[in-house]
Amino acid sequence: MKPKIFIDGEHGTTGLQIRTRLAGRTDLEILSIPEEERRNKDLRAELLRAADIAILCLPDDASREAAALLEGHKTRIIDTSTAHRTHADWVYGFAELEPMQAQRIREARLVANPGCYPTGAISLIRPLRDAGLLNSDYPVTVNAVSGYTGGGKQMIARMEDATHPEHMAENHFLYGLSLKHKHLPEMKLYGRLDHAPIFAPSVGRFPQGMIVQVPLYLGLLNGKPTLHEVHQALAAHYSGQKIVRVVPLEESAALPLIDAELLAGTDGMNLCVFGSEESGQVNLVAVLDNLGKGASGAAVQNMNLMLGLS
The missing domain is CATH 3.30.360.10 (Dihydrodipicolinate Reductase; domain 2)
Structure with a gap:
């Protein structure tokens, strides 16, 4: 079964760039939300929880809200906002930071993408x-x-x-x-x-x-x-x-x-x-x-x- 990826905020600049990078991938299943439904909290929560990895391309407060929606769920998260970059529970997503950082990212449920x-x-x-x-x-x-x-x-x-x-x-x-x-x-x-x-x-x-x-x-x-x-x-x-x-x-x-x-x-x-x-x-x-x-x-x-x- 292909991993399911949901980009929460796919219609923003970072989200669109990620969609472009994933467009030709046949090894992933991309979950998507219509732009007119992007503020539908119930639909967003459903897609977030259905994903294997949710990539958050949202403002800080919205990213915190999305992460809260996934508490107790198996979905892994990559947050591109500044909301969690210095949080002790999140792994910093700069794979070249030090020798073991890439391995930490591999094993993490919560990854904070660097600025x-x-x-x-x-x-x-x-x-x-x-x-x-x-x-x-x-x-x-x-x-x-x-x-x-x-x-x-x-x-x-x-x-x-x-x-x-x-x-x-x-x-x-x-x-x-x-x-x-x-x-x-x-x-x-x-x-x-x-x-x-x-x-x-x-x-x-x-x-x-x-x-x-x-x-x-x-x-x-x-x-x-x-x-x-x-x-x-x-x-x-x-x-x-x-x-x-x-x-x-x-x-x-x-x-x-x-x-x-x-x-x-x-x-x-x-x-x-x-x-x-x-x-x-x-x-x-x-x-x-x-x-x-x-x-x-x-x-x-x-x-x-x-x-x-x-």
Whole structure:
């Protein structure tokens, strides 16, 4: 019997992307709800409970409600919202976080899909923490730019429709100016940091893609490592897996620029180490698709792990 998958919120940006990824799959049975019935709580509950895996593509409160509807039921859950990312009962769905994380996801009933910005930030910070190069009290900063699809249907409409009453004409804008952001708790927890990073997110006038930067002083890291040693810590951390690529130092050094849309339409992530031994500075850079490894692609990866599929 094929596993039954229900995407609760399939008509939103992340849900639509997941449906697209699953459209050609013959090894799954996709349960679906008509868009006009998406607020029918009884029908939603019926489909949630009939599924082997429910993928929640909902606002935080609605995700909590859906999870409550499944208490005492066998349905396994992947939640793409921020509602459960730091909850002790939920497994964090970043399979490359550490050696046993993929196995934890395979065995879990409750999986919290990471945010797009935290995926890039944690992918750079965690290897240095685990290697002992970065102290937990280091004052980390994270700078990032994302495609506008990360803001969901409302932002997509505002960016693309010039007749929209709240049309946004800006080509690139910074937000989260109060330095309060819903992604900070997971960056702190899974980055193994004592303090939340100073996080400066921004949005560019392109649909999909993302750059996340973590600049550091080599002299303030433990052992005052070289660029090569920082790169080696990343390479060792991600050795043996296929999703995260640590770009060779020589290849990174030859790059004239980094395009935020480099991996748009893909589910992988590239990590680069830039910097200068003379200045004693290093800039760690993650490039990904905000809807790929940053959202829908990661959800499908986690679903496959939970089902024991490739």
